[in-house]
Amino acid sequence: MSHPIEHSLPPDIVEAALPYLSLRDIKNLSLTNRYFHKLLDFNSSDTLWHEIFRKTFGPLHSETEPLESSQNSHYLSCCEMILRNRFPDESWAQLYKLRSLKARLYTWGSLKHARLGYTASSHPSLPPEFINNAGMRLQFGINTPVQVPWDSDAEGSSHRIDNNSIASVSAGGFSFQILTKSGKLYITGSTYSGGHRGPGPVEGESDYNPFQRLIMQSERSLTMFNGRTPRQGGVVPINTTSSMPLERPHENIYASFEEAERILDQKLAGNRHIRRLFTRNVTKSDLESSGIFKIDTKKLDDIKFQSVSSGRSHILALSDEGELYSWDGPDVEQGVRIIFDGLPTRETNPVVKIGSGWNYNCVSIFNIGLVVWSSRNALRENDSYAAANYKVIPNTGVCSGDDKIVDFACCTNLCVFFITARGDELRLFANDFVQKVVLPIEGRIVKLVGCYTMLAIFTTRSCYTVNVLDGQVVEQSLVKLELENSDDMFVSLSTGDYHTVALTSRGKIFTWGLESELCGCLGLGDREVIVNERHAGRIENLRSTRVLKPTLVKLGDTDYTCLAVTAAGWHTGALILS
Structure with missing residues (x-):
């Protein structure tokens, strides 16, 4: 009954x-x-x-998927679609286990700053033919997908390995950002900014730095007699009645700073080129009394992230509590919490999705609309957050019906594209003005991906790319991306400075564009293989190769299944089932 x-x-x-x-x-x-x-x-x-x-x-907060489908009960993310196509008879419990334990990160491209999560010397099994060096000792890049050494590859409990499995990966201009299932955020290499400014404090301002101030105050307080200051290690030189200078050991005034650095310098087990990112809430200092800089170790795991997005030289992340955190400049080591003065709180109007443009950020806020900013206020002493200098894109706050915004994409210089539930037109916000963009495309628009100066448009029938220049769409650059296999189609796409990587519904990777300075970002092998064996491209100049059309990336002789792709700068990454 x-x-x-x-x-x-x-x-x-x-x-x-x-x-x-x-x-x-x-x-x-x-x-x-x-x-x-x-x-x-x-x-x-x-x-x-x-x-x-x-x-x-497959959270809808991620920029890799649309905000919402008109048929949400049947909606499949790219990863879900690929797994269902590859393993049609498996249960979702089995697919969940497969995704948790078998997805591995592969990267290729430029070796600078150890951005790939390894170097040519640190990787335990890197074939020489994978390294582009043009016959010279100088190593430029990796030309073939290589598995990144990850914690899940080491021995340990299945519970620990499962929690540290990779949920998503995002590429910035100088690094990859890796989000784990347990909500931890990691970065590859030595820098995410490359020394460039992001959408952080306005020009001429900088965040209050308690670490720097405590060091200066400690050194001043120990200035002895003739004004000498402590040497490295906290040794204070002094003069006595003798003409010979002596040195008297003193308590190491840098001890608390060194301990703080040690705690925050958490590397992935077995890989010193991947380190964890933290937010400023874990640091505290006592300037008035003890002059001590401490890390609140109880707060290290308080904040768990559910999505991450990367710009050229900045990172934006959304916590599971709905808070935004930004790493947005060469001096920003711990994430800064971002607020929007004058807008309702996250309790009543939560952030629905985050996205990063080349040099700015954009978020969709419930019942508010699309909010963009390219700078924020500098942090002052005792501040726990910074206010963004934001703009709300007009008429984007509709919560239901055909006029509801269902996806948006960011290109460069506050250039934001978006679509409504109708999917019948493309709209562009640029130069403080919203306009309709008319292009000869087939099908209803269901998804957008913005990458630097290119926009990818996914419809119910096909996928297109079009260039964006100075806030305007270059209509004559519109290209329809097609595959020789009519049973397959592109479902995801990302670009770097000059190259593009795309993923099909059957989990295959295709790349094309310019591979500059032998960086290897296309992942198609060395230039001899690309030009003479695969006949897929041409030599552009001494160190650059161009591939004109989407070309299949091979992984040895294996019939691989890729679940996600990402690219930026001169490097590319993918999550592939091992």
Whole structure:
């Protein structure tokens, strides 16, 4: 006999409500009665495991997916679509396990700043033919996808490995940002900014730095007799009645700073080229009394992130509490919490999605609309957040109906494209003005991806790219991307400075564009293979090779399945099932 609630809340209605519930809420709901327990049983419910998969590996807060589908109950993220195509008979519980334990990060491209998560000398098994060096000792880049040494490759408990599995990866101009299932955020290499300014403090201002001030105050307080200051290690030189200068050991005034640096310098187990990022809430100092700089170790894991986006020289992340954090300049080591003065709080108007342009950020806020900023106020002493100098794009705050914004994409210089639920037109915000963009494309627009000076437009029928220059779409640059296999189609795309990487519905990687200075960013092998063996490109100059059309990236002789791609600068990354 059916339960009465089945008639008022059939399974499809329950499934449609799951995206709005936390995992704890779902667990409690499953204990309510037999009907919900059957639908949401962790041991047997395919519906439940599909939702757990979506919450863990395909959040709608990510810029790699649309905000919402018009048929949300049947919506599949790129990763879900690829896995379902590759393993049509597997349950969602099995697909969740496969995604958690078998997805590995591969990177290729420029070796500068160890941005790939390894160097030519640090990687344990890097074939010489993978390294572009043009017959010289100087190593320019990696020309073939290489698996990045990761914590999940080491021995340890399955629980630890599962929690540290990679949920998503985003490429910035000088590094990769890696988000784990447990909400930790990591960065590859030595710098995310390359020494360039991001959308941080306005020109001429800088954040208050308690670390720097404490060092200066400590050194001044120990100036002895003739004005000498402590040498490295805290040794204070002094003069006595003798004409010979002596040195008297003194308590190391830098001890607290060195300890703070040690705590915050958390590298991934077994890989010194990947380190964890923290926010400013973990640091505290006592300037007035002890002059001590401390790390609150109890707060190191307080903030868990659910999505990350990367610009040329900055990072934007959204926590599971709905707070925004920004790493936006060469002097910003810990993330700064961002607020919007004059707008409602996140409790009533949460951030729905985040995105980073080349030199700015954009977020979608519920019932407010698209909010953009390219600078923020500098942090002052005792500040726990910084206010963004923002603009709200007009008429983007509709919450329902055909005029609701369902996706947006960022290019360079406050140039934001967006579409509504109708999907029948493309709109552009640039130079403080919103305009309609008319292009000869087929199908309803369902997804946008912005990358520097190029926009990718995904429709129900195909995928297009078009160039963007000075806030205007270059209509004659419109290209329809097609594959020789008519059963496959592009579902995701990302670009670097001069190259593009795309992912198909069957999990295959294609790249094209310019590979500058032998950086290897296309991942198609060395230039001899590209030009003479695969006949896929031409030599542009002494150290550059150009590939004109999308070309398949190979991974040895394996029939690989890729789940996500990303690119920026002169490097490329992908999550591939091992």
